[in-house]
Amino acid sequence: xxxxLISKKELLELTGISYGQLYRWKRxxxxxxxxxxxxxxxxxxxxxxxxxxxxxxxxxxxxMKDDASLDELxxxxxxxxxxxxxxxxxxxxxxxxxxxxxxxxxxxxGIPEVFDFQKTLYVYLVDKILSSGExxxxxxxxxxxxxxxxxxxxxGKQCDLLFVRKLGVSFCLLIEGQRQVSxxxxxxxxxxxxxxxxxxxxKTKLSNGGFSDGKQ
Amino acid sequence: xxxxxxxxLKIIGDNSASGGRYDDAKIIxxxxxxxxxxxxxxxxxxxxxxxxxLKAGTVKITGSxxxxxxxxxxxIRVTGDLNIDGDFQAGHCHLRGGITTKSGIKADDLSLxxxxxxxxxxxxxxxxxxxxxxxxxxxxxxxxxIKTYGASRISEIGGDRIVIRKGSGSSLGKVxxxxxxxxxxxxxxxxxxxxxxxDIHLSNTRAKVVRGNNVVIENGCDIDLVEYKDNLRVNRSxxxxxxxxx
Numbered sequence: 536x537x538x539x540l541i542s543k544k545e546l547l548e549l550t551g552i553s554y555g556q557l558y559r560w561k562r563x564x565x566x567x568x569x570x571x572x573x574x575x576x577x578x579x580x581x582x583x584x585x586x587x588x589x590x591x592x593x594x595x596x597x598x599m600k601d602d603a604s605l606d607e608l609x610x611x612x613x614x615x616x617x618x619x620x621x622x623x624x625x626x627x628x629x630x631x632x633x634x635x636x637x638x639x640x641x642x643x644x645g646i647p648e649v650f651d652f653q654k655t656l657y658v659y660l661v662d663k664i665l666s667s668g669e670x671x672x673x674x675x676x677x678x679x680x681x682x683x684x685x686x687x688x689x690x691g692k693q694c695d696l697l698f699v700r701k702l703g704v705s706f707c708l709l710i711e712g713q714r715q716v717s718x719x720x721x722x723x724x725x726x727x728x729x730x731x732x733x734x735x736x737x738k739t740k741l742s743n744g745g746f747s748d749g750k751q
Numbered sequence: 752x753x754x755x756x757x758x759x760l761k762i763i764g765d766n767s768a769s770g771g772r773y774d775d776a777k778i779i780x781x782x783x784x785x786x787x788x789x790x791x792x793x794x795x796x797x798x799x800x801x802x803x804x805l806k807a808g809t810v811k812i813t814g815s816x817x818x819x820x821x822x823x824x825x826x827i828r829v830t831g832d833l834n835i836d837g838d839f840q841a842g843h844c845h846l847r848g849g850i851t852t853k854s855g856i857k858a859d860d861l862s863l864x865x866x867x868x869x870x871x872x873x874x875x876x877x878x879x880x881x882x883x884x885x886x887x888x889x890x891x892x893x894x895x896x897i898k899t900y901g902a903s904r905i906s907e908i909g910g911d912r913i914v915i916r917k918g919s920g921s922s923l924g925k926v927x928x929x930x931x932x933x934x935x936x937x938x939x940x941x942x943x944x945x946x947x948x949x950d951i952h953l954s955n956t957r958a959k960v961v962r963g964n965n966v967v968i969e970n971g972c973d974i975d976l977v978e979y980k981d982n983l984r985v986n987r988s989x990x991x992x993x994x995x996x997x
Contacts, residue, residue, distance in 0.1 A: 543947075544962070544978075544997070554963065555911030555949045558891045562874045580944065 540572060540583040541590070550593050563609045565596055567731075569693060569713070611738045619741050621650045626658070631740060636662035639672055643679045657682045659737050660696065660728065669726045670698060670705070678707050685709050686730075698726040760790070762799075770803050787820065804837065844875075855888065866901070878910075881918060884941070895948075899955060903941040913948040913963075915941050917955040917971060940971070954986075 541549070547557065560566050572583045592612070599608055623646060626632050640646070640658045647654065660682065661675045670678065678698065686694070686709060693712025699705065701722035710716065712731060718724060759775040762768055762782035770786030778784075778795040787803040797814045804820035815832035822835050825842040835852040844858045848865045855871035863880040872888035879894075883901035893911045897903070900918040917939045945960040946953070953961070954969035961968075964980045972989040978997050985991050 548997075553911070553949045554909060554947045555893060558909040558947075559893060559911070561909075562891055 539586050540574075541586040543582045543584070546584060546589060546593075550590070550597075552593065552597075559605070560596060563605050565605065565609055565612055566592060567693065612735055619652045619655070619738075621655055621741070623648065623650060626650060626655065631655070631737075632658050632662040633666065635672065636665055636675065639665075639675045640679060643676050644683055653686075655741070656730075656734060656737060657686070660730070660733060663728070663733065664696075664698065664726060667726070674698070674705050674707075677705065681707050681709060693729070693731045696726075696728045696730055697724060698728075699723065700725050757790075770801075776807075793824075861892075897941060899939050899941045901939060905941065905943050907944055908946045908948070910948045912950045913946060914952045915954065915956050916952075916969075 543557070546552075547554065557566075561568075561571070566589070570584050570589055572585070573580055574583055575581075595612075596608060599611075603611070621631075623637070627634055627637055636658055637646075639661060640654075644654070644657075650658070657679055661679050664670045664678060665672065665675050678696070682696075689709065689711070695710055695712050695714075697708040697710060697716065699708065699718060699722055701719075705725070708716075712729060716724075757772050757774040760768060760771075760773045760777065761775075762778045762780065762784075764780045765782075766780070767783035767785060770784050770788045773788070773790040774792075776784075776788060776790040776793045778797060778799045780797045782795070782797070782799040784799070784801045784803070787806070788801055789806045791808045793805065793807040793810045795812045795814060795816055799814070799816050801816065801818045801820070805818050805822045805824070807824045808826070810822075810824045810827040810829075812827075812829045812833065813831055815834070816829075817834040817836075819836050821837035821839070823840045827841045827843070828845045829848060829850070831848045833846060833848070833850045835850075836854070838854045839852050839856045839858075841856075841858045842860075844856075844861045844863075846861075846863045846865065846867075849867075850863065850865070851868045853870050856869055856873045856875070858875045860877040861873075861875040861879070863884075864882055866883040867880060867885065869886045869888065873886050873890045875892040877894045878890065878892035879896045881898040881900065884897060884899070884903040884905060886905040889907045889909060890905050891909045895908060895910050895913045897915045898918040899915065939955055941956045943956065943958045945962070946956075946958050947962045949964045951961060951963040951965070952967045952969070953972050953974075955971035957973045959975045960978070961974055961976070962978045965982045966977055966979045966984070968974060968977065968983075968985045968989045968991055970986045970988040972986075972991070974989070974991045976993045976995065977983060977985075977991050978995045980997060983994060983996070985994075
């Protein structure tokens with residue numbers, strides 16, 4: 536675990552950002568609170584970050600901050616849904632999700648005229664897990680039901696989607712992000728997806744695809 | 752929704768009302784509002800209590816108020832005592848007197864004079880405070896300016912420009928002292944665990960660690976460790992145990 540962390544000092548040196556920027560980004564929630572890990576060192580308390588995540592994030596902020604304001608960036612990077620609305624056909628046409636996933640969505644939750652971000656996220660998650668070949672269409676429905684019923688309860692918190700199979704029986708769980716889970720030896724954790732990172736991926740995809748301003 | 756004409760609420764004397772959505776809400780005297788209050792303008796003169804959340808455009812309070820829930824406002828001006836149990840979120844914030852929150856503060860700009868107690872983090876773009884300040888969490892803002900008039904204690908400070916100095920002996924300072932700061936006047940020090948910023952200018956500060964690009968340590972400071980990148984200037988009468996250029 537020690538090697539996966541980077542101290543604040545080292546981070547600033549490595550990325551060339553200033554304390555002012557780091558705290559500003561923290562205030563704008565561009566860097567999640569959970570990434571600030573406090574540890575005691577010989578000089579007292581110091582702050583550390585998960586190395587890969589923070590470096591990737593700062594790289595992303597530095598690249599994007601010329602094109603978008605900090606508030607827009609915060610919207611893209613936050614785990615909370617944005618207020619994007621997309622038409623059903625467009626999601627398939629722009630290859631955000633496959634036709635198969637859309638059908639599954641229709642069977643479980645019905646098909647709305649426009650997809651708000653929440654629904655887009657559900658169908659995108661199912662599409663992701665289906666196209667990885669880790670789950671069947673039938674299992675996709677279970678995942679979709681779980682999401683529809685429980686995802687909102689995690690409002691604002693990081694959360695992970697776990698998909699588990701044992702002796703041919705499959706089920707899925709939603710847990711608070713980065714928590715450790717132990718399964719009995721007979722069960723197999725097929726897939727674990729961090730929803731926050733998928734949200735980020737989807738938002739980037741949607742904002743690049745011109746979905747937010749309704750262009751074709 | 753904005754166009755809907757909402758009713759006004761007025762409490763005069765010793766009275767209570769239920770919460771709800773109003774256009775103007777006004778309390779003169781000793782008012783209690785039971786439930787959440789949402790309004791465009793909220794004005795209170797006297798001593799009032801809100802048993803719920805407050806959400807308002809502009810808030811003006813003269814006297815004292817206790818909000819038992821969250822407070823959200825675009826513009827808030829208080830002369831007197833502000834007591835909030837939940838989170839406090841505001842745009843412009845102009846507070847004169849005493850403010851106590853059991854949670855955190857989030858504001859665009861925060862101008863305080865008097866005594867301040869914050870149990871969690873205090874975040875703003877600009878933070879200017881004159882008085883006695885107690886923050887149990889992190890104080891972060893682009894621009895932080897503190898004039899201490901008593902023993903202040905802040906767990907951590909982080910930002911761009913950070914200035915801490917002792918409150919001046921001007922007539923204004925004397926008024927503040929007389930009105931707001933009770934006993935601990937003799938000990939005008941800010942005690943902080945760590946201060947991190949780009950430009951730091953400190954006097955009358957006791958800190959374990961100070962980290963920054965340009966650091967100036969003036970008199971009345973007692974610092975265990977200073978880590979700086981570009982410049983460090985230490986006044987002869989200040990005590991800095993260890994200096995490190997990185």
